[in-house]
Amino acid sequence: MSYRKGRIFHWVTGVVIGVLAITSIVGVYQYKRAKDLALAVENQYVHSFHELTDYVKDVEVLLQKAMLVSDPKQMAALSSEIYMQTAAAKSNLAQLPVSELNLTGTSKFLSQAGDYTSFLAGKTIQEEVITEDEFLNLSQLAACASGVSQHLEELENQLYAKNLTLKEAVGMTAYADEGDFLSGMEGMEDAFQDYPSLIYDGPFSEHIEDMKPLMLSEEKVITEEEALSKAKAFVPFNWREKLSYAGESSGTIATYDFTAKGERGREISIGVTKHGGYVLYMLDSRSVSKEILSVNQAMQHAQMFLKEMGYEFMESSYYEKTGNVATINFAAAQDGVILYSDLIKVKVALDNGEILGFESRGYLMSHAKRNFSEVVLSREDAKKKLNKHLSIDTVRLALIPLDSRREVLTYECKGTFGDKNFLIYINAETGREEKIFMLIESEDGILTV
Numbered sequence: 549m550s551y552r553k554g555r556i557f558h559w560v561t562g563v564v565i566g567v568l569a570i571t572s573i574v575g576v577y578q579y580k581r582a583k584d585l586a587l588a589v590e591n592q593y594v595h596s597f598h599e600l601t602d603y604v605k606d607v608e609v610l611l612q613k614a615m616l617v618s619d620p621k622q623m624a625a626l627s628s629e630i631y632m633q634t635a636a637a638k639s640n641l642a643q644l645p646v647s648e649l650n651l652t653g654t655s656k657f658l659s660q661a662g663d664y665t666s667f668l669a670g671k672t673i674q675e676e677v678i679t680e681d682e683f684l685n686l687s688q689l690a691a692c693a694s695g696v697s698q699h700l701e702e703l704e705n706q707l708y709a710k711n712l713t714l715k716e717a718v719g720m721t722a723y724a725d726e727g728d729f730l731s732g733m734e735g736m737e738d739a740f741q742d743y744p745s746l747i748y749d750g751p752f753s754e755h756i757e758d759m760k761p762l763m764l765s766e767e768k769v770i771t772e773e774e775a776l777s778k779a780k781a782f783v784p785f786n787w788r789e790k791l792s793y794a795g796e797s798s799g800t801i802a803t804y805d806f807t808a809k810g811e812r813g814r815e816i817s818i819g820v821t822k823h824g825g826y827v828l829y830m831l832d833s834r835s836v837s838k839e840i841l842s843v844n845q846a847m848q849h850a851q852m853f854l855k856e857m858g859y860e861f862m863e864s865s866y867y868e869k870t871g872n873v874a875t876i877n878f879a880a881a882q883d884g885v886i887l888y889s890d891l892i893k894v895k896v897a898l899d900n901g902e903i904l905g906f907e908s909r910g911y912l913m914s915h916a917k918r919n920f921s922e923v924v925l926s927r928e929d930a931k932k933k934l935n936k937h938l939s940i941d942t943v944r945l946a947l948i949p950l951d952s953r954r955e956v957l958t959y960e961c962k963g964t965f966g967d968k969n970f971l972i973y974i975n976a977e978t979g980r981e982e983k984i985f986m987l988i989e990s991e992d993g994i995l996t997v
Contacts, residue, residue: 594707596643601700603637607661608693614665615686620672627669631662646733653740654696661689674980692740699736703729759953761801763915767824775804775820782827782857782906783808787816796822801912803828826912827857831895832904836872839898843867846874849901850894854878859892859911868993872898873905880911882918885945889914889955918947920957923976930959930974933981938963938970948973948983958982971996 610630617623638658641651664685668678678686770778772793780788790808794817797803803819810816818830841849847864854862862878863886869875873895880890891914895905925933927943934940938961946960958973969987974980985996 593644596640597700597707598704600637600640600644601697601704603633603640604693604700605697606633607637607658608690608697611661611665611686611690611693614668615683615690620669620675623665623672624669627662627665630665634658634662644733646730649730649734651733651737653737657689657692657696657740661693664689695738696736699732699738703732706732759800759913761821761823761912763912764801764821764823764826767821769822770820770825772804774825775822776806778820778825778827779804779806779818782818782830783816784902791816791818801828801909821912826908827906828908828912830903830906832902834897834902834904836897836899836904839869839872841896841898841901843869843874843876846896846898846901847876850876850878850896850903853894853903854892862892866994866996868995869898870992874898874993875905880915883920885918885920885947885957886960887914887918887947889947889949889953914949914955918955920947921977923957925959925974925976925979927959929979930961930976933974933979934961934963934972935965938965938972941969945976946973950982956982 607630610626610633614623614626614630617626638655641654641658668682668686671678671682776791776793779791783791787808787810790810791806792808794805794807797805797819802822804822805817805819807818808816813833815833816830819828820826821828847867851862851864859878859880861881863881865877865879865886865888867874867876875893875895878892878894880887889910891910893905893907894903896902897904923945930943931940940961940963942960942962944960946958947955948958948960949955957976959976961972961974963970963972969989971983971985971987972981973983975982988995988997
């Protein structure tokens with residue numbers, strides 16, 4: 549080998565060795581970094597798990613206290629604390645790598661424990677007696693809390709004893725055997741084998757999950773061809789022959805779905821209920837470039853459309869403007885009473901008043917002829933229940949849904965305080981203040997919070 553070739557050989561060898569050395573260093577660094585990251589993730593999981601265990605233990609103790617409390621103020625304080633502790637427990641549970649597991653019972657318990665005690669606190673404040681069934685429900689909630697707490701503490705002890713780690717849960721999509729953390733968490737569901745069915749005035753009551761569309765309860769199933777005919781009658785004439793079958797949707801309200809395509813990517817989709825053949829939704833994708841009509845004019849277009857489609861006695865309430873389209877809420881009315889459960893939403897283009905959207909889920913779920921109970925309070929008596937600082941503008945009867953979906957007949961009292969408008973609902977039978985909303989009014993709409 550010549551001297552020059554030797555130098556080149558040594559130079560290339562040195563470069564290769566250097567590259568290999570750098571690659572090795574980078575590899576070691578990346579390995580260490582990945583290991584440190586995995587450790588950090590595991591530590592975060594461990595922290596969330598310990599927090600979950602502590603919060604559930606607190607809930608267990610608080611529920612046992614609630615079973616013995618007799619003072620309404622004390623019950624209110626306990627329910628507030630239970631609500632906060634269960635919310636914190638749910639937050640920490642959500643941070644654990646358990647998305648692959650079926651923890652329905654645990655999640656449901658954490659939601660209902662705080663909500664149910666709030667319901668009981670409301671009863672005691674109104675000087676209503678907690679029934680034996682309600683006390684039994686509370687004791688069963690406490691028993692479930694005890695079972696979950698005990699299970700979590702056992703897992704925690706195994707973590708402390710290093711008989712169990714969270715290493716296999718980091719980045720893992722399924723558990724491998726009965727001895728790992730994920731299997732241990734799934735075993736927590738055993739505590740809910742005797743879990744009570746809670747039916748009460750609250751958003752997590754069992755009956756809400758089982759609710760069926762009232763308007764469709766006695767309707768017969770229609771065919772796909774009949775549904776297409778209903779859809780054609782609902783859309784503008786020039787779209788009718790373009791509609792084609794797009795499948796079926798299941799769920800609380802099952803539908804036949806249809807679509808129609810137009811120029812420049814414009815598309816209309818519409819769903820017709822299998823029971824009864826009512827339009828559940830319609831959506832037109834047309835983009836609206838300018839605003840010519842006022843909201844009042846848009847409301848008139850929407851009202852005329854609803855009448856043409858057979859929806860009589862609908863009153864407009866709140867609206868929102870987005871992209872030169874007004875979305876207007878309509879509620880049914882009966883005997884001078886507005887029915888806020890029976891809700892229909894209509895989208896109106898503000899350039900020419902064309903109907904671009906329709907949604908009737910609330911109406912289909914709730915609409916029926918109501919038999920109103922006798923009104924005990926007069927309008928004047930209802931006004932006396934209001935805060936003296938509210939300047940009253942209007943008072944009218946309204947049927948409103950509570951969080952439990954139970955409806956109550958109320959006086960809707962609209963008034964002002966400062967520079968804000970408020971709606972306060974007074975129970976027309978008991979005089980109880982049921983709800984209070986502030987109206988958010990701007991150029992883009994009127995909404996309630």
